Amino acid sequence: MIQLSYISSVAQPMTTAELVDLLQTCLANNQRDGLTGMLLYGNEVFLQTLEGEEAAVDTLYGKILQDPRHSNVKSLTRRPIETRQYSDWNMGFKRVDDEDLTHVDGLIDFSQKKFTFKYLAEHADEAQRLMDHYSSWDPLLRKIEEREEDVRHLRTMLAHARGCVEIATLVLQNVAAAGKTGQLDEEHLRVCDVALNALRQVPEMQTQAASKSFG
Numbered sequence: 001m002i003q004l005s006y007i008s009s010v011a012q013p014m015t016t017a018e019l020v021d022l023l024q025t026c027l028a029n030n031q032r033d034g035l036t037g038m039l040l041y042g043n044e045v046f047l048q049t050l051e052g053e054e055a056a057v058d059t060l061y062g063k064i065l066q067d068p069r070h071s072n073v074k075s076l077t078r079r080p081i082e083t084r085q086y087s088d089w090n091m092g093f094k095r096v097d098d099e100d101l102t103h104v105d106g107l108i109d110f111s112q113k114k115f116t117f118k119y120l121a122e123h124a125d126e127a128q129r130l131m132d133h134y135s136s137w138d139p140l141l142r143k144i145e146e147r148e149e150d151v152r153h154l155r156t157m158l159a160h161a162r163g164c165v166e167i168a169t170l171v172l173q174n175v176a177a178a179g180k181t182g183q184l185d186e187e188h189l190r191v192c193d194v195a196l197n198a199l200r201q202v203p204e205m206q207t208q209a210a211s212k213s214f215g
């Protein structure tokens with residue numbers, strides 16, 4: 001798969017109805033063609049990221065280049081990707097305004113004044129940061145992502161805790177067997193310490209897990 005981003009200037013300001021028509025086309029076609037991405041519109045500038053199979057992205061980009069609704073289409077980045085950044089959106093859309101722009105991580109003093117074709121075309125890295133920001137701008141999706149992250153963390157901790165308990169069980173069985181035959185030695189004491197150290201980590205993991213779940 002590839003991810004391609006470009007910037008363009010609208011031919012003439014889009015009415016809401018025109019924008020809605022465009023978005024409906026994007027959603028229907030992109031779903032059909034396995035494409036995802038994000039379209040930002042503000043200050044008469046389009047900033048779009050498309051991702052999917054190379055042939056599908058290139059075919060669409062070919063059409064977009066010819067589209068009379070905008071001009072000065074300038075490609076910013078084109079790179080191979082393993083996973084999609086915008087997997088939830090066949091075409092996410094955001095009309096960008098000043099209020100939004102002041103809250104983008106890593107972009108200090110970025111205002112609508114800079115959301116211009118000239119500025120963004122010359123600062124592809126800042127354009128990319130904007131796109132990255134909007135890939136998780138939806139508060140509900142962000143919340144879901146945070147929960148997913150917590151669940152991943154809990155799984156890892158649970159697996160680790162189980163591993164510690166397995167080690168301790170192994171050691172106890174070994175020590176018990178040696179005790180029965182009167183063969184306890186230094187090595188058994190050493191592995192007892194290993195088991196104790198492993199078990200001491202478990203309460204800490206439980207506390208962390210509880211704070212992730214209920215904190």
Ligand SMILES: Cc1cc2nc3c(=O)[nH]c(=O)nc-3n(C[C@H](O)[C@H](O)[C@H](O)COP(=O)(O)O)c2cc1C
Nearest residue numbers: 022025026029030046048060063064067069070091
């Ligand atoms: C800024 C901009 C972004 C566009 N993005 C998409 C898109 O993501 N998917 C899409 O199918 N068409 C998009 N289009 C429209 C295409 O240029 C083209 O009109 C459309 O793909 C043709 O669809 P059709 O063959 O179904 O008529 C976009 C057009 C503009 C001006």
